[in-house]
Amino acid sequence: MSRRLRLLFTALALAALLWLLFAAAERALALAQRFLALPEWLQWTLGSVLLVFAAAGLSVLWWLLRPRRRRRPLPVPDRSSLEQRIGQLRERGADTGALAAELGELDRRRVSARVYVALFGEISTGKSSLIRALAPHAQVASDARGGTTREVGHYDGAFPDGRTLVLADVPGSREAGGEAHETLACEEALRAHAVIYLCAGDLNRSQADELRWLADFGKPLLLVLNKADQWTAVERDKLLARLTQQSRGIASAVLAISAGGSERYQRQLADGSTESVERQRKPAIEPLLQALDRLTAPGAEGLENRRENAVLAGLHQRTGTLEARTRAEEAERIVRKYARRAIVGALAAVAPGSDLVIQGVLATGLTRALAELYGVKVSDVQIEDFVQQAKLTLRTGSSIVLAVAGNALKAFPGLGTLGGGVLHAFAYALIFDSMGRALAASLAERQSLDQDDASARLKELLADAGGTRLRQLAALTIDAVRDRVD
Structure with a gap:
Protein backbone atom coordinates (compact mmCIF):
# COMPACT_ATOMS: atom_id res chain seq x y z
CA MET A 1 0.00 0.00 0.00
CA ARG A 66 -6.41 -7.68 38.84
CA PRO A 67 -2.94 -9.24 39.10
CA ARG A 68 -2.91 -12.81 40.31
CA ARG A 69 -1.48 -13.51 43.71
CA ARG A 70 1.36 -15.96 43.97
CA ARG A 71 0.15 -19.35 45.10
CA ARG A 72 0.92 -20.17 48.70
CA PRO A 73 2.91 -23.39 49.18
CA LEU A 74 1.29 -26.25 51.04
CA PRO A 75 1.81 -26.24 54.82
CA VAL A 76 4.95 -28.12 55.83
CA PRO A 77 4.72 -30.67 58.64
CA ASP A 78 7.28 -30.88 61.41
CA ARG A 79 9.84 -33.56 60.56
CA SER A 80 9.81 -35.10 64.02
CA SER A 81 6.01 -35.51 63.93
CA LEU A 82 6.29 -36.99 60.44
CA GLU A 83 8.89 -39.51 61.61
CA GLN A 84 6.64 -40.37 64.55
CA ARG A 85 3.71 -41.08 62.22
CA ILE A 86 5.92 -43.25 60.00
CA GLY A 87 7.10 -45.15 63.08
CA GLN A 88 3.52 -45.77 64.20
CA LEU A 89 2.65 -47.09 60.74
CA ARG A 90 5.66 -49.40 60.85
CA GLU A 91 4.54 -50.75 64.24
CA ARG A 92 1.11 -51.48 62.76
CA GLY A 93 2.70 -53.60 60.05
CA ALA A 94 2.56 -51.10 57.18
CA ASP A 95 5.32 -51.04 54.57
CA THR A 96 7.08 -47.74 55.29
CA GLY A 97 10.31 -48.51 53.45
CA ALA A 98 9.69 -45.97 50.68
CA LEU A 99 8.90 -43.20 53.18
CA ALA A 100 12.03 -43.90 55.22
CA ALA A 101 14.12 -44.01 52.04
CA GLU A 102 12.73 -40.59 51.03
CA LEU A 103 13.92 -39.09 54.32
CA GLY A 104 17.32 -40.68 53.78
CA GLU A 105 17.56 -39.22 50.26
CA LEU A 106 16.59 -35.81 51.64
CA ASP A 107 19.54 -35.91 54.04
CA ARG A 108 21.94 -37.28 51.42
CA ARG A 109 21.27 -34.47 48.97
CA ARG A 110 21.59 -31.85 51.69
CA VAL A 111 25.04 -33.16 52.59
CA SER A 112 26.13 -33.31 48.95
CA ALA A 113 25.49 -29.54 48.56
CA ARG A 114 24.83 -29.99 44.84
CA VAL A 115 22.09 -28.19 42.91
CA TYR A 116 19.50 -30.59 41.45
CA VAL A 117 17.33 -29.47 38.53
CA ALA A 118 14.49 -31.71 37.28
CA LEU A 119 13.20 -31.64 33.70
CA PHE A 120 9.45 -32.16 33.84
CA GLY A 121 6.77 -32.32 31.14
CA GLU A 122 4.69 -34.52 28.90
CA ILE A 123 6.18 -37.26 26.76
CA SER A 124 8.04 -36.32 23.57
CA THR A 125 8.53 -32.66 24.50
CA GLY A 126 12.31 -33.00 24.13
CA LYS A 127 13.52 -33.53 27.70
CA SER A 128 16.20 -36.04 26.73
CA SER A 129 17.38 -33.79 23.88
CA LEU A 130 17.66 -30.91 26.32
CA ILE A 131 19.71 -33.12 28.67
CA ARG A 132 22.11 -33.75 25.77
CA ALA A 133 22.34 -30.02 25.11
CA LEU A 134 22.96 -29.16 28.76
CA ALA A 135 25.26 -32.13 29.42
CA PRO A 136 26.81 -33.06 26.03
CA HIS A 137 28.79 -35.99 27.40
CA ALA A 138 25.84 -37.62 29.18
CA GLN A 139 24.58 -40.98 27.97
CA VAL A 140 20.78 -40.60 27.90
CA ALA A 141 18.81 -43.85 27.82
CA SER A 142 15.33 -43.66 26.30
CA ASP A 143 12.67 -46.20 25.46
CA ALA A 144 12.14 -47.01 21.79
CA ARG A 145 8.48 -45.94 21.92
CA GLY A 146 8.45 -42.24 21.11
CA GLY A 147 11.85 -41.64 22.71
CA THR A 148 10.23 -41.84 26.13
CA THR A 149 12.29 -41.95 29.31
CA ARG A 150 11.23 -44.90 31.47
CA GLU A 151 13.05 -44.10 34.73
CA VAL A 152 14.77 -41.23 36.52
CA GLY A 153 18.32 -40.54 35.34
CA HIS A 154 20.84 -38.09 36.81
CA TYR A 155 23.46 -36.35 34.69
CA ASP A 156 26.18 -33.86 35.55
CA GLY A 157 25.93 -30.52 33.76
CA ALA A 158 27.68 -27.19 34.05
CA PHE A 159 26.93 -23.48 33.70
CA PRO A 160 29.08 -21.26 31.46
CA ASP A 161 30.77 -19.88 34.60
CA GLY A 162 31.89 -23.36 35.62
CA ARG A 163 29.32 -24.07 38.35
CA THR A 164 28.04 -27.63 38.28
CA LEU A 165 24.53 -28.97 38.62
CA VAL A 166 22.76 -32.33 38.53
CA LEU A 167 20.10 -32.73 35.85
CA ALA A 168 17.26 -35.17 36.52
CA ASP A 169 15.59 -36.58 33.42
CA VAL A 170 12.19 -37.88 34.59
CA PRO A 171 9.56 -39.95 32.76
CA GLY A 172 7.07 -37.95 30.74
CA SER A 173 3.50 -37.56 31.92
CA ARG A 174 0.31 -38.52 30.07
CA GLU A 175 1.70 -41.78 28.73
CA ALA A 176 -0.88 -44.54 28.34
CA GLY A 177 -0.48 -46.92 31.27
CA GLY A 178 2.34 -44.83 32.70
CA GLU A 179 0.87 -43.93 36.10
CA ALA A 180 3.83 -45.49 37.94
CA HIS A 181 6.26 -43.47 35.82
CA GLU A 182 4.31 -40.28 36.53
CA THR A 183 4.64 -40.99 40.25
CA LEU A 184 8.42 -41.31 39.82
CA ALA A 185 8.51 -38.01 37.93
CA CYS A 186 6.47 -36.15 40.56
CA GLU A 187 8.57 -37.47 43.45
CA GLU A 188 11.81 -36.50 41.69
CA ALA A 189 10.45 -33.02 40.91
CA LEU A 190 9.83 -32.47 44.64
CA ARG A 191 13.39 -33.60 45.47
CA ALA A 192 14.93 -31.08 43.05
CA HIS A 193 15.99 -27.54 43.94
CA ALA A 194 14.37 -26.20 40.76
CA VAL A 195 12.21 -27.49 37.91
CA ILE A 196 12.32 -26.86 34.18
CA TYR A 197 8.82 -27.52 32.83
CA LEU A 198 9.11 -28.29 29.14
CA CYS A 199 6.28 -27.93 26.62
CA ALA A 200 6.09 -28.00 22.84
CA GLY A 201 3.11 -25.70 22.35
CA ASP A 202 0.15 -24.20 24.16
CA LEU A 203 -0.66 -25.76 27.54
CA ASN A 204 -3.55 -28.18 27.76
CA ARG A 205 -5.60 -28.68 30.92
CA SER A 206 -3.45 -31.49 32.32
CA GLN A 207 -0.26 -29.47 31.82
CA ALA A 208 -1.81 -26.46 33.56
CA ASP A 209 -2.79 -28.74 36.45
CA GLU A 210 0.79 -30.01 36.71
CA LEU A 211 2.09 -26.45 36.85
CA ARG A 212 -0.33 -25.58 39.65
CA TRP A 213 0.64 -28.76 41.48
CA LEU A 214 4.31 -27.78 41.36
CA ALA A 215 3.45 -24.25 42.50
CA ASP A 216 1.51 -25.64 45.47
CA PHE A 217 4.78 -27.16 46.67
CA GLY A 218 6.65 -23.87 46.18
CA LYS A 219 9.01 -25.18 43.50
CA PRO A 220 11.22 -22.57 41.71
CA LEU A 221 10.06 -23.08 38.15
CA LEU A 222 10.97 -22.17 34.57
CA LEU A 223 8.36 -22.69 31.86
CA VAL A 224 10.24 -23.47 28.64
CA LEU A 225 8.76 -23.66 25.13
CA ASN A 226 10.90 -26.18 23.24
CA LYS A 227 11.21 -26.67 19.49
CA ALA A 228 10.84 -22.92 19.01
CA ASP A 229 12.48 -23.17 15.57
CA GLN A 230 9.30 -24.83 14.30
CA TRP A 231 7.32 -21.60 14.76
CA THR A 232 7.48 -18.27 12.99
CA ALA A 233 8.50 -15.24 15.05
CA VAL A 234 4.90 -14.02 15.25
CA GLU A 235 3.57 -17.44 16.26
CA ARG A 236 6.32 -17.83 18.85
CA ASP A 237 5.56 -14.44 20.41
CA LYS A 238 1.85 -15.27 20.63
CA LEU A 239 2.62 -18.63 22.24
CA LEU A 240 4.93 -17.04 24.79
CA ALA A 241 2.29 -14.45 25.62
CA ARG A 242 -0.31 -17.18 26.25
CA LEU A 243 2.12 -19.24 28.30
CA THR A 244 2.99 -16.18 30.38
CA GLN A 245 -0.70 -15.58 31.04
CA GLN A 246 -1.32 -19.23 31.97
CA SER A 247 1.66 -19.39 34.34
CA ARG A 248 1.32 -15.98 35.98
CA GLY A 249 2.22 -16.25 39.65
CA ILE A 250 3.68 -19.73 39.07
CA ALA A 251 6.73 -19.62 36.77
CA SER A 252 9.74 -17.45 37.50
CA ALA A 253 10.30 -17.00 33.76
CA VAL A 254 8.79 -18.09 30.45
CA LEU A 255 11.15 -18.53 27.49
CA ALA A 256 11.61 -20.29 24.16
CA ILE A 257 14.49 -22.55 23.14
CA SER A 258 15.40 -25.25 20.68
CA ALA A 259 16.99 -28.27 22.35
CA GLY A 260 18.17 -29.63 19.03
CA GLY A 261 18.09 -33.38 18.53
CA SER A 262 17.59 -35.38 15.39
CA GLU A 263 14.88 -35.00 12.78
CA ARG A 264 13.92 -36.85 9.62
CA TYR A 265 12.89 -35.32 6.34
CA GLN A 266 12.38 -36.44 2.76
CA ARG A 267 15.07 -35.39 0.27
CA GLN A 268 14.39 -35.51 -3.44
CA LEU A 269 17.17 -37.02 -5.55
CA ALA A 270 18.25 -36.09 -9.07
CA ASP A 271 16.45 -39.07 -10.59
CA GLY A 272 13.14 -37.92 -9.10
CA SER A 273 13.06 -40.42 -6.22
CA THR A 274 13.13 -39.49 -2.56
CA GLU A 275 15.06 -40.75 0.41
CA SER A 276 14.60 -40.37 4.15
CA VAL A 277 17.43 -38.42 5.74
CA GLU A 278 18.18 -37.89 9.41
CA ARG A 279 19.99 -34.77 10.50
CA GLN A 280 20.94 -33.15 13.77
CA ARG A 281 19.48 -29.75 14.68
CA LYS A 282 21.84 -27.40 16.46
CA PRO A 283 20.60 -26.54 19.97
CA ALA A 284 19.86 -22.92 20.90
CA ILE A 285 19.49 -22.82 24.70
CA GLU A 286 21.24 -19.59 25.71
CA PRO A 287 18.05 -17.99 27.18
CA LEU A 288 17.53 -21.08 29.34
CA LEU A 289 21.10 -21.05 30.61
CA GLN A 290 20.76 -17.41 31.61
CA ALA A 291 17.41 -17.91 33.34
CA LEU A 292 18.62 -21.08 35.09
CA ASP A 293 21.74 -19.25 36.24
CA ARG A 294 19.58 -16.53 37.85
CA LEU A 295 17.19 -19.07 39.38
CA THR A 296 19.94 -21.14 41.00
CA ALA A 297 22.18 -18.21 41.93
CA PRO A 298 21.62 -18.75 45.71
CA GLY A 299 23.23 -22.19 45.35
CA ALA A 300 22.25 -25.44 47.04
CA GLU A 301 22.42 -23.94 50.51
CA GLY A 302 20.19 -20.99 49.61
CA LEU A 303 17.60 -23.22 47.91
CA GLU A 304 17.70 -26.06 50.44
CA ASN A 305 14.91 -24.81 52.72
CA ARG A 306 12.36 -24.67 49.89
CA ARG A 307 13.48 -28.06 48.60
CA GLU A 308 13.18 -29.64 52.05
CA ASN A 309 9.75 -28.08 52.56
CA ALA A 310 8.53 -29.55 49.26
CA VAL A 311 9.86 -33.02 50.11
CA LEU A 312 8.32 -32.97 53.59
CA ALA A 313 4.97 -31.71 52.24
CA GLY A 314 4.98 -34.52 49.68
CA LEU A 315 5.88 -37.04 52.38
CA HIS A 316 3.03 -35.71 54.49
CA GLN A 317 0.58 -36.52 51.70
CA ARG A 318 2.08 -39.94 51.04
CA THR A 319 2.04 -40.76 54.74
CA GLY A 320 -1.60 -39.69 54.95
CA THR A 321 -2.46 -41.96 52.03
CA LEU A 322 -0.69 -44.91 53.68
CA GLU A 323 -2.42 -44.15 56.99
CA ALA A 324 -5.82 -44.16 55.30
CA ARG A 325 -5.07 -47.41 53.48
CA THR A 326 -3.75 -49.05 56.67
CA ARG A 327 -6.81 -47.95 58.65
CA ALA A 328 -9.10 -49.24 55.91
CA GLU A 329 -7.38 -52.63 56.02
CA GLU A 330 -7.65 -52.75 59.82
CA ALA A 331 -11.30 -51.68 59.63
CA GLU A 332 -11.91 -54.53 57.17
CA ARG A 333 -10.44 -57.02 59.64
CA ILE A 334 -12.54 -55.61 62.51
CA VAL A 335 -15.74 -55.76 60.46
CA ARG A 336 -15.02 -59.32 59.36
CA LYS A 337 -14.33 -60.35 62.97
CA TYR A 338 -17.63 -58.94 64.20
CA ALA A 339 -19.53 -60.38 61.23
CA ARG A 340 -18.22 -63.83 62.16
CA ARG A 341 -19.16 -63.25 65.79
CA ALA A 342 -22.64 -62.28 64.64
CA ILE A 343 -22.93 -65.53 62.69
CA VAL A 344 -21.86 -67.57 65.68
CA GLY A 345 -24.21 -65.62 67.93
CA ALA A 346 -27.15 -66.17 65.59
CA LEU A 347 -26.47 -69.91 65.44
CA ALA A 348 -26.19 -70.07 69.25
CA ALA A 349 -29.32 -68.01 69.96
CA VAL A 350 -31.92 -70.51 71.16
CA ALA A 351 -33.93 -68.58 73.73
CA PRO A 352 -36.54 -66.13 72.34
CA GLY A 353 -35.12 -62.60 72.16
CA SER A 354 -31.56 -63.70 72.92
CA ASP A 355 -30.44 -62.77 69.40
CA LEU A 356 -31.48 -59.17 70.04
CA VAL A 357 -29.27 -59.05 73.12
CA ILE A 358 -26.36 -60.50 71.15
CA GLN A 359 -27.00 -58.01 68.36
CA GLY A 360 -26.89 -55.05 70.75
CA VAL A 361 -23.68 -56.18 72.48
CA LEU A 362 -21.88 -56.82 69.18
CA ALA A 363 -23.06 -53.54 67.63
CA THR A 364 -21.75 -51.64 70.67
CA GLY A 365 -18.39 -53.41 70.48
CA LEU A 366 -18.12 -52.85 66.73
CA THR A 367 -18.89 -49.14 67.07
CA ARG A 368 -16.37 -48.66 69.88
CA ALA A 369 -13.62 -50.56 68.03
CA LEU A 370 -14.02 -48.58 64.80
CA ALA A 371 -14.21 -45.24 66.63
CA GLU A 372 -10.98 -46.07 68.45
CA LEU A 373 -9.31 -47.07 65.17
CA TYR A 374 -10.14 -43.71 63.55
CA GLY A 375 -9.28 -41.70 66.66
CA VAL A 376 -12.84 -40.46 67.17
CA LYS A 377 -13.81 -39.92 70.79
CA VAL A 378 -17.36 -41.10 71.45
CA SER A 379 -19.33 -41.40 74.67
CA ASP A 380 -21.41 -44.35 75.77
CA VAL A 381 -24.51 -42.26 75.17
CA GLN A 382 -23.49 -41.58 71.54
CA ILE A 383 -22.80 -45.26 70.97
CA GLU A 384 -26.15 -46.22 72.47
CA ASP A 385 -27.98 -43.67 70.32
CA PHE A 386 -26.28 -44.93 67.18
CA VAL A 387 -27.02 -48.58 67.99
CA GLN A 388 -30.69 -47.75 68.60
CA GLN A 389 -30.90 -45.85 65.32
CA ALA A 390 -29.20 -48.74 63.52
CA LYS A 391 -31.70 -51.19 65.03
CA LEU A 392 -34.54 -49.01 63.76
CA THR A 393 -33.00 -49.05 60.29
CA LEU A 394 -32.66 -52.81 60.46
CA ARG A 395 -36.27 -53.31 61.58
CA THR A 396 -37.60 -51.23 58.69
CA GLY A 397 -35.30 -53.02 56.24
CA SER A 398 -35.61 -56.56 57.59
CA SER A 399 -37.55 -57.76 54.55
CA ILE A 400 -34.82 -56.47 52.23
CA VAL A 401 -32.11 -58.14 54.32
CA LEU A 402 -33.89 -61.51 54.28
CA ALA A 403 -34.61 -61.27 50.55
CA VAL A 404 -30.97 -60.50 49.74
CA ALA A 405 -29.78 -63.24 52.08
CA GLY A 406 -32.17 -65.82 50.63
CA ASN A 407 -31.20 -65.06 47.04
CA ALA A 408 -27.50 -65.20 47.91
CA LEU A 409 -27.78 -68.61 49.60
CA LYS A 410 -29.42 -70.08 46.51
CA ALA A 411 -26.12 -69.62 44.70
CA PHE A 412 -24.45 -72.14 47.06
CA PRO A 413 -25.72 -75.69 46.53
CA GLY A 414 -26.64 -77.39 49.79
CA LEU A 415 -26.27 -74.29 51.95
CA GLY A 416 -29.73 -72.92 51.29
CA THR A 417 -31.35 -76.21 52.41
CA LEU A 418 -29.79 -76.24 55.86
CA GLY A 419 -32.77 -74.49 57.39
CA GLY A 420 -33.82 -71.11 58.72
CA GLY A 421 -30.95 -71.01 61.20
CA VAL A 422 -28.39 -70.64 58.43
CA LEU A 423 -30.50 -68.00 56.70
CA HIS A 424 -30.75 -66.15 60.02
CA ALA A 425 -26.99 -66.39 60.52
CA PHE A 426 -26.24 -65.17 57.00
CA ALA A 427 -28.63 -62.25 57.49
CA TYR A 428 -26.70 -61.32 60.65
CA ALA A 429 -23.44 -61.48 58.69
CA LEU A 430 -24.93 -59.14 56.08
CA ILE A 431 -26.21 -56.77 58.78
CA PHE A 432 -22.91 -56.45 60.64
CA ASP A 433 -20.83 -56.29 57.49
CA SER A 434 -23.03 -53.46 56.20
CA MET A 435 -23.07 -51.68 59.56
CA GLY A 436 -19.29 -51.91 59.93
CA ARG A 437 -18.55 -50.73 56.39
CA ALA A 438 -21.01 -47.85 56.68
CA LEU A 439 -19.64 -46.73 60.03
CA ALA A 440 -16.00 -47.03 58.92
CA ALA A 441 -16.63 -44.96 55.77
CA SER A 442 -18.49 -42.31 57.74
CA LEU A 443 -15.81 -42.08 60.46
CA ALA A 444 -13.04 -41.83 57.85
CA GLU A 445 -14.77 -39.01 55.99
CA ARG A 446 -16.45 -37.05 58.80
CA GLN A 447 -13.98 -37.73 61.63
CA SER A 448 -16.98 -37.88 63.97
CA LEU A 449 -19.87 -40.20 64.74
CA ASP A 450 -22.48 -38.80 62.36
CA GLN A 451 -25.51 -41.01 62.98
CA ASP A 452 -27.53 -39.75 60.03
CA ASP A 453 -24.68 -40.18 57.57
CA ALA A 454 -23.82 -43.68 58.85
CA SER A 455 -27.49 -44.74 58.77
CA ALA A 456 -27.88 -43.53 55.19
CA ARG A 457 -24.80 -45.51 54.14
CA LEU A 458 -26.14 -48.54 56.03
CA LYS A 459 -29.41 -48.47 54.07
CA GLU A 460 -27.51 -48.37 50.78
CA LEU A 461 -25.29 -51.31 51.72
CA LEU A 462 -28.22 -53.42 52.98
CA ALA A 463 -29.94 -53.04 49.62
CA ASP A 464 -26.73 -53.74 47.67
CA ALA A 465 -26.91 -57.26 46.21
CA GLY A 466 -23.39 -57.13 44.80
CA GLY A 467 -22.10 -60.62 44.09
CA THR A 468 -18.54 -60.35 45.41
CA ARG A 469 -19.42 -59.16 48.91
CA LEU A 470 -22.27 -61.65 49.26
CA ARG A 471 -20.06 -64.54 48.15
CA GLN A 472 -17.48 -63.57 50.77
CA LEU A 473 -20.16 -63.43 53.48
CA ALA A 474 -21.62 -66.74 52.35
CA ALA A 475 -18.16 -68.33 52.53
CA LEU A 476 -17.74 -66.85 56.03
CA THR A 477 -21.11 -68.33 57.04
CA ILE A 478 -20.12 -71.76 55.65
CA ASP A 479 -16.90 -71.73 57.65
CA ALA A 480 -18.74 -70.76 60.84
CA VAL A 481 -21.34 -73.49 60.32
CA ARG A 482 -18.67 -76.12 59.67
CA ASP A 483 -16.69 -75.04 62.74
CA ARG A 484 -19.86 -75.34 64.84
CA VAL A 485 -20.66 -78.78 63.45
CA ASP A 486 -17.08 -79.99 64.03
Missing part, protein backbone atom coordinates in the same frame (compact mmCIF):
# COMPACT_ATOMS: atom_id res chain seq x y z
CA SER A 2 1.36 3.43 -0.97
CA ARG A 3 2.04 6.19 1.54
CA ARG A 4 -0.81 8.37 0.18
CA LEU A 5 -3.35 5.57 0.59
CA ARG A 6 -2.17 4.94 4.17
CA LEU A 7 -2.58 8.63 4.97
CA LEU A 8 -6.04 8.65 3.37
CA PHE A 9 -7.21 5.65 5.42
CA THR A 10 -5.77 7.20 8.57
CA ALA A 11 -7.63 10.44 7.95
CA LEU A 12 -10.89 8.57 7.31
CA ALA A 13 -10.45 6.56 10.51
CA LEU A 14 -9.84 9.72 12.55
CA ALA A 15 -12.91 11.38 11.02
CA ALA A 16 -15.05 8.35 11.85
CA LEU A 17 -13.75 8.34 15.42
CA LEU A 18 -14.50 12.05 15.87
CA TRP A 19 -18.01 11.53 14.50
CA LEU A 20 -18.64 8.74 16.95
CA LEU A 21 -17.36 10.85 19.84
CA PHE A 22 -19.62 13.79 18.89
CA ALA A 23 -22.61 11.45 18.47
CA ALA A 24 -21.96 9.89 21.88
CA ALA A 25 -21.57 13.30 23.51
CA GLU A 26 -24.81 14.55 21.93
CA ARG A 27 -26.68 11.46 23.09
CA ALA A 28 -25.28 11.83 26.61
CA LEU A 29 -26.40 15.47 26.80
CA ALA A 30 -29.90 14.53 25.61
CA LEU A 31 -30.19 11.85 28.25
CA ALA A 32 -28.91 14.24 30.92
CA GLN A 33 -31.58 16.82 29.99
CA ARG A 34 -34.34 14.21 30.10
CA PHE A 35 -33.02 12.95 33.45
CA LEU A 36 -33.08 16.46 34.96
CA ALA A 37 -36.65 16.91 33.76
CA LEU A 38 -37.85 13.94 35.82
CA PRO A 39 -39.39 14.31 39.31
CA GLU A 40 -36.81 14.43 42.10
CA TRP A 41 -37.87 11.11 43.65
CA LEU A 42 -37.48 9.37 40.28
CA GLN A 43 -34.06 10.97 39.77
CA TRP A 44 -32.88 9.52 43.09
CA THR A 45 -34.31 6.08 42.25
CA LEU A 46 -32.74 5.89 38.79
CA GLY A 47 -29.48 7.35 40.08
CA SER A 48 -29.25 4.71 42.80
CA VAL A 49 -29.92 1.90 40.33
CA LEU A 50 -27.31 3.23 37.89
CA LEU A 51 -24.81 3.60 40.73
CA VAL A 52 -25.33 -0.02 41.79
CA PHE A 53 -24.87 -1.28 38.23
CA ALA A 54 -21.74 0.85 37.80
CA ALA A 55 -20.24 -0.49 41.03
CA ALA A 56 -21.02 -4.06 40.00
CA GLY A 57 -19.46 -3.52 36.58
CA LEU A 58 -16.31 -2.02 38.08
CA SER A 59 -16.06 -4.92 40.53
CA VAL A 60 -16.27 -7.48 37.72
CA LEU A 61 -13.72 -5.51 35.69
CA TRP A 62 -11.32 -5.39 38.65
CA TRP A 63 -11.78 -9.15 39.24
CA LEU A 64 -10.90 -9.87 35.60
CA LEU A 65 -7.92 -7.50 35.35
